[in-house]
Amino acid sequence: MSNYHNPVMLQECIEALDIKPDGTYVDVTFGGGGHSREIMKHLGKGGRLIAFDQDADAQRNAIEDDRFVFVDQNFRYLKNFCRLHGAIPVDGILADLGVSSHQFDEADRGFSIRFDAELDMRMNQASELTAKQVVNTYAEADLHRIFGIYGEIQNAKSLARTIATARLNGPLSTIADLKNAIAGLIPRGKENKYLAQVFQALRIEVNQELEALKEFLTQCAEVLGTEGRLVVMSYHSLEDRLVKNFIAKGKFSGEVEKDFYGNDQKPLTAVSRGAITATEDELLENNRARSAKLRIAVKR
Template structure:
């Protein structure tokens, strides 16, 4: 199941980076096809435990029949809350693979891929109500402009936002084909690349991906045991910047902390990867999605 669902990226590198203790407690924040989780379980003994988070209901299909696994069907932004519900205060390692699973791209009706015509959905968690179609319908022109510029790095995001506003006044944009036709005049350069950037921006907004990532990172210093490792795999520069910034100081509010306490707060982490680890040429050949993957690792002091 797992190979067709999702090929895990940087599998050996990320699991090795966790420095697994056989009787430790570990968290896979993005269970997906279960590839990383299975590799972690191989290194745990009967006392070890693995918490597997995934907000996508489809991921449950890939759960191994293993009593050491506790599946949490939630967004990883709720990490601490659900660990506490299971009476766990500290863990020995946390892994998050922030890539969208191949399964989500391949399921036409989910609306993640430009290859199919389907509703403009893009929800990773089907329980939430906000869809990409809702954003296209309700966001102001300036909100659309900002979203495409910041989350998709779309060069003509201002023009795109203006065209969407004009087109939705004529008729509702509900499907992928509706959208492509509505914004045809805005497409610059390679249409495939252009729509990939536009869809990325919408997906990040629908799922509040950056908000969730920041919330996850902020919880990690208090959740990890000393010597515990945090390994994050990112797939684009925007995500990588968030992770790199946090790893550098262990906070997002360094300047506020300086003003408040009159001194620099000590970073709770030791950086393990001075430069991010990337996929080997062999892995890139085997799995094209690994080309943009970057793995950063820190250890709790």
């Protein structure tokens, strides 16, 4: 498990959950089980932990304990499966978003710019859409939208046009094919950052990450009991903005809605002022923590 994924801000997450020994908790991004195992240490005989992960590799890390339930599904189905397991309301929900270290390190998964492999990027390997299909079949206008919004790439229009032109000579099947096709657009000295943005955009589209996150956050408000905690760690601004807005407003855009008496209509209240970031000591040990932002909310 330790090689699978080094859990980010582990102690901060555990403290944020404010775990009750007999409580019911949900880890919606189980991965290597680092956060889950720490949660289990704080649970008594009456406590329960339900863990979600859509990656078949993660299931091999499942914890053998009567108080533990593994759900091999995307967290966008949080409410359905919590209901199925008689686990509503819950006392705390933890989400560590993004790609695990294991997924980045498995070359054939196609998540990392470090390796050459088939353009895949599926978190759930049973799903149909791959990065290869996106690159080779999406209209130029859709590629422009994806790279502009999900990758926040400045020359997104030129990038989309370049890919659409390159694939006329044959499919872009591998990471190397894609890199070679767009090489002329990559700013000198910023190669890694630019390619990371391209890969982020493709990954978000393939896995429908932002749509899933919105559905998850909306359901959290319904699944959490009074005084229940929501703890979410994100790794890029698109995710963090959704989390921040939902905690602050109970919605993803616009102003907070008010009831007849002028009271804010929002289910959650922020516990921390702003996002919590990793300590300098952790940054030295775990580079992945550098972009992590942790937000904590309580259901009132």
